[in-house]
Amino acid sequence: MHLVLGEEEFLVERAVSGLVGQVRSAVGQGSDVPVDRMRAGDAVAAELAELLSPSLFAEDRVVVLEAAAEAGKDAAALVLDAAGDPPLGVVLVVLHSGGGRAKSMVGALEKLGAQVHPCTKLKTGEHVGFVRAEFRELGVRVAPEVAQTVVEAVGSNLRELAAATSQLVADTGGKVDVAAVQRYYSGRAEVSGFDVADKAVEGDRAGALEALRWATLRGVPHVLLADALADAVHSLAKVGSAGAGDPFRMASSLGMPPWKIKKMQRVVRGWTSESVGQAMQIVAVLNADVKGGAADADYALESAVGRVASLRAV
Secondary structure, three states: OEEEEOOOHHHHHHHHHHHHHHHHHHHOOOOOOOEEEEEOOOOOHHHHHHHHOOOOOOOOEEEEEEOHHHOOHHHHHHHHHHHHOOOOOEEEEEEEOOOOOOOHHHHHHHHOOOEEEEOOOOOOOOHHHHHHHHHHHOOOOOOHHHHHHHHHHHOOOHHHHHHHHHHHHHHHOOOOOHHHHHHHHHHHHOOOHHHHHHHHHOOOHHHHHHHHHHHHHOOOOHHHHHHHHHHHHHHHHHHHHHOOOOHHHHHHHHOOOHHHHHHHHHHHHHOOHHHHHHHHHHHHHHHHHHHHHOOOHHHHHHHHHHHHHHHOOO
């Protein structure tokens, strides 16, 4: 029994695909294992009962129950009953967002022994770790700077990041460095949100606004640009409050890679606690603006980037 927990579509798809592959491998190469999918939130009890009933011949099959978070009371009870005593030959996979009206199902499934596969959406700043993990899965170890460059070049879409890491490994024979990433993604890296954010917190107002215009012209989503600026400002706040110190020793407590801490230690010298506080207010408002709060998201972004850049004392 498996619980795929979270709302990140790419991770959910990968988890389900991996589980189906494991079952097919266990049964035998080339075996055609049936995969039945049903939205638990839409199904009535009779439909679920039929799907989860034992097979006459007890053949191996995978039953994927989608949208379990929205399951009604009766359907949720039936899912838990089946999870407590899965029919012979059935691998039960429950997809649950973690919330919804059937939120309590998560804890109940865990108590029943479900193997949990976390698929939560990544927060700002976690994409570098995702990229490094992707490289490790492919048998390649890269420096943090390499993963950061990939994120800057490709963006925060996990599907695109996974595809990029796989392609880089294939194209370079596993010898992936910053130069290789820039060589394959130079056009995109020049207009990334991280480039805009770096120039803004460094106080380069003209450079930040120029980079922002190129980014918007090339179609970089407003949300990604706003997230990158927020990440840079929050990193400033973390490093500024921590004070001076060895980046390698501070990495664990700050939850940041040493190279990023070192860079922010240089940048933060032009900031005060008051100006950092003002910048955090700006990015908080911007977050709402780019998600529909502003009539003109382009103007909101340009204003926020310019104001943040102007706060640093060069």
